[in-house]
Amino acid sequence: MSTAALRVVEREARVFRRLWRGTVFSAFVTPVLFLAALGLGLGGLVDEGGGRVAGLPYLVFVTPGLLAATAMQTAAGDALWPVMVGTKWARTFHAMVATPLRPRDVYTGLMAWTALRTTLAATMFLIVGAALGGVPSAWGLLAVPAAVLCGSAFFAPLAAYSATQHTEVAFPLIMRLGVMPLFLFSGTFFPVDQLPGWAQPVALASPLWHGVELARSATTGTFDGHSVIGHVLVLVGVLALGWYAGTCSWTRRLAG
Amino acid sequence: MASSPEALVEARSLTKRFGRHVAVDGVDFRIERGEAFGFLGPNGAGKSSTMRMIGCVSPVTSGELRVLGMDPAGDGPRIRARLGVVPQEDTLDTELTVSDNLTIYGRYFGLSRTVIRERADELLEFAKLTERRHDRVDPLSGGMKRRLTIARALINRPEALLLDEPTTGLDPQARHLLWERLYRLKQEGVTLVLTTHYMEEAEQLCDRLVIMDRGRIAGEGTPRDLVARHATREVVELRFRSASDLRAALPRLAGVAERVEPLADRVLAYTGDGDATAAAIADNGVHPAAILVRRGTLEDVFLVLTGRTLED
Missing domain, CATH: 3.40.50.300 (P-loop containing nucleotide triphosphate hydrolases)
Structure with missing residues (x-):
C-alpha cells in the first residue's frame, strides 16, 4: 500500500477518535448478544436434543459463523453509505484528490481502514466467544485474519459499485436482498447441506461461506489443507477483481 | 504565444x-x-x-x-x-x-x-x-x-x-x-x-x-483594457415602464450614442459622455421611467462580446 493511502487511514483514525466509544461498545455488545441468544439459548436446546451440528456443540459451530458474518456486515456497511458521503453529501473525497492523493489511494486507504475496523470487531468476537467456551482451539486466533479477508472481499466490490451510484436508493436493497440472505444461509447458523439441493451451489458461491469455513477451521483447529487453500483463493480472487474494478470506478467518479 | x-x-x-x-x-x-x-x-x-x-x-x-x-x-x-x-x-x-x-x-x-x-x-x-x-x-x-x-x-x-x-x-x-x-x-x-x-x-x-x-x-x-477596447467610458441605462414603451422609444434613440443596445428590460447607450447623451435623449422626446449614467464595466464588455448578459 502506498504512503498516500496511509494518509487516508490516518484521516479515518482521526474521525474515529471522536466516535470510538460507540464503535467499541457495539463491537463488544454485538457478540455478547448474538452468542448469548444463539450459542447459549438456541444452542442449549440443540444440544439437549442430543444432536450435534456438523459434529460440534452448537456454540462451537455458530461462533466462527457469526464472527465471519459480523466482519461481512461491518465491511458492507462501510462500503455503501460512507462512500456516498464522501463523493456526494460532504464531498470530502473530492478534497482528498485535489492533493497529491489519487482516487485509487482514497479507495485503497478506506479499504485498509475497514480492514482495521473488522480486525477490531472480529477480535472482540473471538474474545467473547472464547470466554463463553465457543473457541476450543488456540488456532482460533487465525479466525481474525480469515474474517478480515472475508470482509475485504465484500468491501472491494461493493465500494467499487457504490462509486458508480449517484443516489443511495439501492443501498438498503443490497443490505436486505444481498447481505442479509448471505448472513442467514452461508453456513453461519446451520451447515449448507441442510439447504435444498438447488440452493447449495448458490451458498457455495457466497464469499461469506468461504470466510465462515476458514474461520471455523481455525476456531476448531481442524484444517484440511486443500479446502483451506481453496477458500483463501476464492476470497483473494474476489478481493483482487473488486479492487481492480474499484480503482477504475473511483477514478471515473473523482477524476472524470 | x-x-x-x-x-x-x-x-x-x-x-x-x-x-x-x-x-x-x-x-x-x-x-x-x-x-x-x-x-x-x-x-x-x-x-x-x-x-x-x-x-x-x-x-x-x-x-x-x-x-x-x-x-x-x-x-x-x-x-x-x-x-x-x-x-x-x-x-x-x-x-x-x-x-x-x-x-x-x-x-x-x-x-x-x-x-x-x-x-x-x-x-x-x-x-x-x-x-x-x-x-x-x-x-x-x-x-x-x-x-x-x-x-x-x-x-x-x-x-x-x-x-x-x-x-x-x-x-x-x-x-x-x-x-x-x-x-x-x-x-x-x-x-x-x-x-x-x-x-x-x-x-x-x-x-x-x-x-x-x-x-x-x-x-x-486587463479589466481596464477590456473596457476600453470593447465598451465605452460611460454607459447610459434607460428603464421603461413596459416592453412596448421600450420598443416605441428605440427609433428615437438612433444616433444618440456610439452604440445602442436594447435588452429585455432596459436599453444601454454606449458613449464617451453620459451626461451629454442623457441630454440628447431628452431632446429627442424620450422619457424613460428611470435613467442612470454609469461607468462602462466588464458586464458591458461581456454583453458586447457575446450578445448576452452574465446572468443569462
Whole structure:
C-alpha cells in the first residue's frame, strides 16, 4: 500500500477518535448478544436434543459463523453509505484528490481502514466467544485474519459499485436482498447441506461461506489443507477483481 | 504565444468533452507567476471544467496543457502537491474541528505535524478563525467555512491558489471580507487563479482575465483594457415602464450614442459622455421611467462580446 493511502487511514483514525466509544461498545455488545441468544439459548436446546451440528456443540459451530458474518456486515456497511458521503453529501473525497492523493489511494486507504475496523470487531468476537467456551482451539486466533479477508472481499466490490451510484436508493436493497440472505444461509447458523439441493451451489458461491469455513477451521483447529487453500483463493480472487474494478470506478467518479 | 519557462499555466487548444457535450472548446491562455488571473463568464461557460483540468483532477480531452512546466496526465500528484484548491462547494470535514481540518489536509501533503502546527497558527490568524479553532466546523457560518477552505488550501504553501467561484452564495459582508483576504494574499505575491460570474469580483481581484462563453474565450486583457477596447467610458441605462414603451422609444434613440443596445428590460447607450447623451435623449422626446449614467464595466464588455448578459 502506498504512503498516500496511509494518509487516508490516518484521516479515518482521526474521525474515529471522536466516535470510538460507540464503535467499541457495539463491537463488544454485538457478540455478547448474538452468542448469548444463539450459542447459549438456541444452542442449549440443540444440544439437549442430543444432536450435534456438523459434529460440534452448537456454540462451537455458530461462533466462527457469526464472527465471519459480523466482519461481512461491518465491511458492507462501510462500503455503501460512507462512500456516498464522501463523493456526494460532504464531498470530502473530492478534497482528498485535489492533493497529491489519487482516487485509487482514497479507495485503497478506506479499504485498509475497514480492514482495521473488522480486525477490531472480529477480535472482540473471538474474545467473547472464547470466554463463553465457543473457541476450543488456540488456532482460533487465525479466525481474525480469515474474517478480515472475508470482509475485504465484500468491501472491494461493493465500494467499487457504490462509486458508480449517484443516489443511495439501492443501498438498503443490497443490505436486505444481498447481505442479509448471505448472513442467514452461508453456513453461519446451520451447515449448507441442510439447504435444498438447488440452493447449495448458490451458498457455495457466497464469499461469506468461504470466510465462515476458514474461520471455523481455525476456531476448531481442524484444517484440511486443500479446502483451506481453496477458500483463501476464492476470497483473494474476489478481493483482487473488486479492487481492480474499484480503482477504475473511483477514478471515473473523482477524476472524470 | 511565446513559450518561456516562467509561465505557471499554459494551455493551447485545450478541450474538454463529456460524451457529446463540449464543455471547453479549444481555448488558449497563459497564466504568469504572481498575477491574479480570472475566468469570467456565466454558469455553464466551461470555467469550472477548465479549472478542474488545471487542478489535475479532470483529464484533458485534447489540446495541450502545462502546469508548473509539467504535464497533468503524467505528473498529477507532483503538480497537485504545489497547488492549493478552493472548490466551488465546501468539502470540509464538518464533524471535525477547525484545526483538525487543517491537520488532516496537511497530512495529505505529507507535511510533518510540527510544520502543520506552525502553519496552522498563522493560517487561522489569516482566516480570522483563531478563536474558533477548537470548534466543530458544522455550525460555522458560510463565510467562515469559505475562509477555512482557503486557509486549508494554503497549508502546503502553494505556488498558485485556484479558486472556483470563491464568493458564490455568500452575503455581501462575508464577500467583502473574503475579497479583502484574497487581496492580501495577492499583495504577498501568491498567484491567484479564479473563476467568477461576478463582474465586480473580477474587477476587484483580477490583474488580467479572459471572458468565457459557451466553452470558448471571447476576450482577454486587463479589466481596464477590456473596457476600453470593447465598451465605452460611460454607459447610459434607460428603464421603461413596459416592453412596448421600450420598443416605441428605440427609433428615437438612433444616433444618440456610439452604440445602442436594447435588452429585455432596459436599453444601454454606449458613449464617451453620459451626461451629454442623457441630454440628447431628452431632446429627442424620450422619457424613460428611470435613467442612470454609469461607468462602462466588464458586464458591458461581456454583453458586447457575446450578445448576452452574465446572468443569462
